[in-house]
Amino acid sequence: MAQQHAQFPIVESFTEDIPTNPHWQLLGSATLNGSLELTPNAQAKAGTAFLDQPFSSTLGVTIDFDYSCEGGGGSGFGDGFSVYLIDGAHTTAPGGRGGALGYSTTKSGSTIVADGVTAGYVGIGFDNFGNFSAPAAGPDGPGPQPNTVGVRGSGNLKQGFHWLVGEQVEGGFRGGWEKGAHIQVSVIAGRLTVRVADRANPNGTLVIGDFDLVDAPGQVPVPDTFKLGFAAGTGGAIAAHRIRDLVVALPVNMPLEMSGPLTAESGDRIAYDIGVQNLGPNDAPDAVVEAEFPPELTDVELSARGENGAFCGTGSVRDGLRLPIDLPVGGKAMIGLTGAIAGDFQGRLTTSSRITSPTRANTAEQYSDSVDTEVEPPRVGIEYEQLPGFGQTYPEDAKGWVIPYDLTLVANEDRVLRWEVFFEIPPGVGRINPIQQYWFTVTEDGGEGSVILTSPDSGHTIEPGDPLTFRVQVLYKSQFDAGDGVLRNVRATEVTRP
Structure with a gap:
């Protein structure tokens, strides 16, 4: 036998x-x-x-x-x-x-x-x-x-x-x-x-x-x-x-390549691209792409798409990235990671990734990769304080729930003449309160999710050691829509264009 x-x-x-x-x-x-x-x-x-x-x-x-x-x-x-x-x-x-x-x-x-x-x-x-x-x-x-x-x-x-x-x-x-x-x-x-x-x-x-x-x-x-x-x-x-x-x-030849920024500023939102493919000779139905990112990278979001028969499963970024992929011979997958660098972090930020399979042996010359990003303090630092909200009952087209925020800008080294502030709110649920008048320009009001506030052409410069604090109100459709009121991806930049 x-x-x-x-x-x-x-x-x-x-x-x-x-x-x-x-x-x-x-x-x-x-x-x-x-x-x-x-x-x-x-x-x-x-x-x-x-x-x-x-x-x-x-x-x-x-x-x-x-x-x-x-x-x-x-x-x-x-x-x-x-x-x-x-x-x-x-x-x-x-x-x-x-x-x-x-x-x-x-x-x-x-x-x-x-x-x-x-x-x-x-x-x-x-x-x-x-x-x-x-x-x-x-x-x-x-x-x-x-x-x-x-x-x-x-x-x-x-x-x-x-x-x-x-x-x-x-x-x-x-x-x-x-x-x-x-x-x-x-x-x-x-x-x-x-x-x-x-x-x-x-x-x-x-x-x-x-x-x-x-x-x-x-x-x-x-x-x-x-x-x-x-x-x-x-x-x-x-x-x-x-x-x-x-x-x-x-055996299966599954190379991986990873790219991302070499430099960034504290508080920046940065993006990484990870590409994998299967060069054969066998299919890899249970390939897994994993990534490790440091705690200074927060609010991480994932996107993924498969090509040439590859299928990306449901991924998680809760404790690092884990993304299952059905990767047949000739298949490819593109994975995107975005995250915000902590506003008080300076130094080297290292994010690494790899592709493995529990049932296949990866014979690729490069199955793992990493990106080192040197993080420097921004020209303009920003902090915000969320104040108690209140109901707004008039005018008719501006009813809702208002949350005020005090924004504080700091010039980290040199005088800043012009600046922009950016943050995000859930799209379709809020906007800058239209009944308020501001000395700064509301370039984008948040109706589509993004708020951009721009300094005037003159005045309101930021001197080192002399922070600039101002208040802005966000009008949400309801207190329920406002949720916890936390602003996402808050950052400030110096404007150098004319």
Whole structure:
């Protein structure tokens, strides 16, 4: 009877005492102790974790996981660890020890002293010591190359395992969990991509991009299914090699770009644009765009639209943005965020966003982005005080509920000759009280939601240290329509036009 295939996504935290999936085999020194520890920080250890359950290769596969490599001593820091895929129609014992990193063969001189895996398709070594590329680990290698992502190809026991490609990574693969080190390996239509990331570089660095496994020397055809293995080894050089938070999923390329203002003034209302798309190869029906904005950005509003078959669900900005999107291949979505900067805030305002999926692996070169806005005090500061409201019964066309507001303008640095005040009220429910006469100009009366008050051509300048306070009345249709009477998006600007 054929073995039942594992269904995507395959999720294994490795943080419990027993794996979630019972098909995991922990061999050699591999153990679970808060993570998958392939080797302890000790000499001459070899450990393998092998998922003896096939999963489909047809639509591509992406393997995401966090890792730590700590310790060292003796003859240095080593050896390293590997991620490998074998033909899912087979099972395997661990591959060679030491520099073979549990995937390829181990030789002593010209003699193979330890076999490689059975029916291996590809092995990716994260090699600190450098021997995965040495002749002892298989043919065609360039010789020892420390701190390298190296790829060895198809092999079976004593045959194959040709060196295919390698790229050195500055600093290698060292550090504890606090570094947030992350690896993503993708095999899509026989092409391999490897990306490394950490907290300082969340979008990651492309180390091996779109490498053609199909036509590489010694490669067998891409099998219908894969099985997955992790392995690590130490010799005289030692390290504790650990893995956790594994997700194996269908790949989807969903890039994100975000734009917004580089500079602003305290109290300004600013806008961000976030664009996402799906470049394939799979649909993402459960994509989610999230954004984090600081508490100094208030009264945040969201707009979103989908294109080319994309559909934006109901989003929330209560505790940061969360917006679900059905994003088919070729689909796009445009998201807008607007918010008001607190009137007393100065400094750097950072807003960040990202796109993820609980069932898909995002392989985009950039799936997150952020905008830094330098906020300076405005030329004109403004505060307002809401006074008690009262009913107005005449004239007939101006009946309603009146709320007075005292507005105070402050020149923050230099004398301000002319200025404008802007605020918003709900459209259609109020306007500046028409029976009152003002020395300033009512440029927009609020009937459509916006109020603009403009200073006269002369007089009523604002001197630094000498605030200007004046009163304005807003007539609402009723006390109910007035609600709490709070004005929105209140700001003042200096007018420099003629």
